[in-house]
Amino acid sequence: MLYSLYEAGYYASAPMRMAARLTRDAWSSPLNPAHNSEFGRGVYAGAELFSTLTRRYGRPEWGIDHVNIDGHDVRVRVNETWSSPWGKLIHFARSTSDMRKAGRRELEPAILIVAPLSGHYATLLRGTVQAFLKDHEVYVTDWANARDVPVLEGRFDFHDFIDHIRIMLRQLGPRPHVLAVCQPGPPVLAAAALMAEDNEDSRPMTMTFMGSPIDARLSPTVTNRLAEEKPFTWFQNNMIDTVPAPYPGMGRRVYPGFVQLASFMTMNLERHQEAHLKYLHQLMDGDGDGAEQHLAFYDEYLAVLDLTEEFYLQTIDVVFQSYLLPKGELMHRGRLVRPDLIRDIGLLTVEGENDDISGIGQTQAAHALCSGLPDAFKEDYVQPHVGHYGVFNGRRFREQIYPKVRAFIAQGEAGFDKARAAA
Template sequence: MLYALHELAYQSAAPFRLWAQMGRDFWTSPFNPAAQTAIGRTAYASAELFESLTRRYGKPDWRLETIRIDGHEVRTIEEVVWSSPWCRLVRFTRNAADLKSAGKPTSGPNVLIVAPLSGHYATLLRGTVETFLQDHDVYVTDWENARNVPMLEGRFDFFDYIDHVRMMLAEVGPRAHVVAVCQPGPPVLAAVARMAEDDEAARPASMTFMGSPIDARLSPTVTNKLAEEKPFAWFRSNMIHTVPLPYPGFGRRVYPGFVQLYSFMSMNEERHIDAHRQYFEHLVEDDGDSVHKHQEFYDEYLSVLDLSEEFYLQTIDIVFQSHLLPRGELSHRGRPIRLDAITDVGLMTVEGENDDISGVGQTQAAHGLCRNIPKDRRVLHVQPKVGHYGVFNGRRFRDEIYPLTRDFIARNEALCAPSRRAEAAA
């Protein structure tokens, strides 16, 4: 019912949104003599603010047709190299001639960036992908919006997620490097453990976890406490809703993205209110740079996707309530996950000092759980003065976290190069 009411509210606002668009065009018309007056700018800002607050934000584009490497423009090609009804594996190929002009090798270590499936699209990691493209050949998981997956495609749960990670690592190729950002930490670690136990050739050479709830019992945040305080039945009764028409996934039970969005925004309500108040003022002042910065952030932040019922509820249970992975009690397809089977995969953890989503200690718990990884193949890093988002994006990520990650990947790439050549020869 909530999903249907949400859609009704959006459709009901359509006439008012149309009037706002017409008003915005009227007050910015070069033929309107009052366009640049105080009244005109205020009217325009009001119409623009209303339209932005009631708009439907679709899936953003990657916008990575070109990137800059050491001051040189390098073209990229975005292609889907593997897909399922629930995910697309996107590869970004850098132009070899442009790399030569920039003085860079024409190829680099293969890196699979596993984007979170927690309400936002993978494009939230645009800055992360762009930074890794400086030195690597990058693949990224592009998860599908559950409301767009027809019921005939079946279910998608926590264990299907593990299977997807394994299949995508196999597609990327042997001894690649996997980077899990936030939510994917536990299923990615489980996938690597299973691949290591089975001695799969496609097991990664290294794994990096950024702001991930490997053990959510440590330094619990507001999000962790909510998941623990509420009984499991409460999440099933209050967080799960049915996809209405006209979406392809009509009838599917999901955790709606707009519910996740409202939850996140309520955690920083005053900050978002202030941001929109400043946005209105910048529109009136015709401060183009500030307006563009606001629009760029919220166009991404307000674009959300739905999660399947089974994946969401199992994540609540396995990761945030029962803590099965750190307790050594997680099984996958009838077999226990053995983290001690990981012996030749490098491990790096990155946390933010001010992270209010995954507290300090939750990610680095992986080091204690993966006890058979050699010490010289481990890196534990806590970044000062950054929150959750700053762990994988922004200036401090580019200038301080990424260089450490790049060097960590390079060391593990060198360690695996002989075995990779031997496997290729065989």
């Protein structure tokens, strides 16, 4: 019912949205003699803000067609190398000839960047991808919007997510590297543990977890407390709705993206209000650069996708209420997941000092779970002065965090200096 009301509200506001766009165009046109007056700029800014706040935000484009490597412009082509109804494996293939010109003649380490399936599209990791493209063959998980998957395609749950990670890692060949950003931490660790136990050739050489709720009991945040305080039935009854027509997934039960977005916005409501007020003033002052930066951020931030009912509810249960992985009780397809059996996969954990989504300690918990790993294979890093988003994007990520991850991967390629000279 909520989903249908949301859709009805969007279409009901269409006339006002169209009127706002016409007003915006009329008062921004150089043919309007008053377009540059204080009154004209004010009307234009108000109309533009209304139009921006009420429009739909679709799946963003990656917009990565080149990367600068050692002063050389290297062309990048985005290829789909594997897919299922629930996701695609995207390869950012760098031009071989351009790589030779840049002096890179050897095959560089392949890394699978596992994007979170928690409301935003994988393009939220655009900055992450751009950083890794300088030194790696980059692959990214691009998850589907559940509302676009027909009911006939079946279900997609927490255990299907684990299976997808295993399948995707196999596409990269022997001993790739894997990086999980936020939500995928627990299922990626589970996939690595299962692959290690089976001694698969494609088990990761290193695994990096960034701001991941490996053990959500530690340093609980507002998000964790909500999951703990509300009974499981509350999430079933209040967070789930049915996809309406005309979407391909009509009839599918989902956790709607707009509900998740409302949660995101509410957590930092004052900050978002200030940002939009600043945007209004930038429009009125003719500050084009500032307005473009605002739009670039919110074009990404406001683009959300739906999660299947089963995936969302299982994540609430497994990760945030029952804590099955850290308690050693997670079962996958009838098998107990045992991170303690991991013997030769490097483990790097990265956390942000000011992370208000995954508190400090939640990601570090992976070290205790991987008790079979020698200390030579483990490393932990806490980045000062960054929140959750800054762990995988922004200036401090590029200048301080990424170099540490790159160095850790290089150590893995070198056998961690032969396990730190056999300890």
